Amino acid sequence: MASKLLRAVVLGPPGSGKGTVCERIARSFGLQHLSSGQFLRESLGGGGEAGALAQQYLERGLLVPDHVITRVMMAELEKRREQHWLLDGFPRTLGQARALDGICQLDLVISLNIPFETLKDRLSARWVHPASGRVYNMDFNPPQSQGVDDLTGEPLVQRDEDRPEAVAARLRKYKDAAKPVIELYKSRGILHSFSGTETNKIWPYVYGLLSSRIPPILSEEEH
Numbered sequence: 774m775a776s777k778l779l780r781a782v783v784l785g786p787p788g789s790g791k792g793t794v795c796e797r798i799a800r801s802f803g804l805q806h807l808s809s810g811q812f813l814r815e816s817l818g819g820g821g822e823a824g825a826l827a828q829q830y831l832e833r834g835l836l837v838p839d840h841v842i843t844r845v846m847m848a849e850l851e852k853r854r855e856q857h858w859l860l861d862g863f864p865r866t867l868g869q870a871r872a873l874d875g876i877c878q879l880d881l882v883i884s885l886n887i888p889f890e891t892l893k894d895r896l897s898a899r900w901v902h903p904a905s906g907r908v909y910n911m912d913f914n915p916p917q918s919q920g921v922d923d924l925t926g927e928p929l930v931q932r933d934e935d936r937p938e939a940v941a942a943r944l945r946k947y948k949d950a951a952k953p954v955i956e957l958y959k960s961r962g963i964l965h966s967f968s969g970t971e972t973n974k975i976w977p978y979v980y981g982l983l984s985s986r987i988p989p990i991l992s993e994e995e996h
């Protein structure tokens with residue numbers, strides 16, 4: 774019997790652990806983890822129109838205009854019509870949520886509520902491997918050798934938008950744009966909110982929720 778394809782979204786401010794939680798879900802349940810930030814970064818430098826436009830916004834830590842990110846995401850989703858998927862970082866505005874409504878019916882929306890102080894601390898300790906998008910945190914999941922990526926040995930960098938001076942403004946903007954999106958999904962009864970300061974404490978609840986919709990391929994501890 775062909776099971777229904779799961780359509781899920783993880784919402785949360787920058788630094789809330791969306792990428793971390795999505796990676797765990799993807800491994801534990803065999804879903805495709807689709808990160809809007811990662812797609813945008815991959816489109817940079819490719820010579821395409823979307824990449825050139827996106828670069829100017831990414832460098833300043835600003836949200837990319839709806840029509841740009843929506844075009845990128847729709848193209849990626851079109852390629853994955855036959856797969857279970859989980860969106861990380863999209864939609865972030867009501868306009869994006871409406872565009873998503875046009876192509877699918879969401880089953881599940883996970884919202885991560887993390888205190889502001891925790892977000893600030895995490896973002897300023899976040900280092901990334903630009904080529905792969907692998908994310909480290911100097912406290913939570915440090916690289917095996919300081920300053921370099923575990924798999925390639927290449928140097929890690931701090932994104933400009935994660936520097937302390939950029940973080941507060943970015944979090945404020947996120948909140949303004951995300952509020953109507955959260956309200957929309959709440960009114961449909963598909964929103965599930967998780968609050969806390971540690972991903973490891975939130976994880977068992979997220980795992981429990983997903984397990985009620987799709988059979989796991991790994992146990993809760995294995996992720």
Ligand SMILES: Nc1nc2c(ncn2[C@@H]2O[C@H](COP(=O)(O)OP(=O)(O)O)[C@@H](O)[C@H]2O)c(=O)[nH]1
Pocket residue numbers: 785786787788789790791792793794895896898899900908909910911912913914970971972973
């Ligand atoms: N200290 C700490 N850091 C965490 C925790 N969960 C995730 N992180 C780190 O916080 C940063 C932001 O997480 P990420 O998954 O990239 O968040 P996103 O911006 O919402 O996708 C990364 O450096 C993660 O490794 C946690 O529970 N504690």
Ligand SMILES: Nc1ncnc2c1ncn2[C@@H]1O[C@H](COP(=O)(O)OP(=O)(O)O)[C@@H](O)[C@H]1O
Pocket residue numbers: 786787788791808809810811813830831834835836837838842861862863864865866869934
């Ligand atoms: N849905 C979106 N709408 C507009 N801009 C986006 C969207 N997703 C990602 N971006 C852009 O990509 C950047 C990086 O996104 P992401 O990797 O999700 O990191 P973070 O969760 O830390 O914001 C954002 O700061 C923003 O400029």
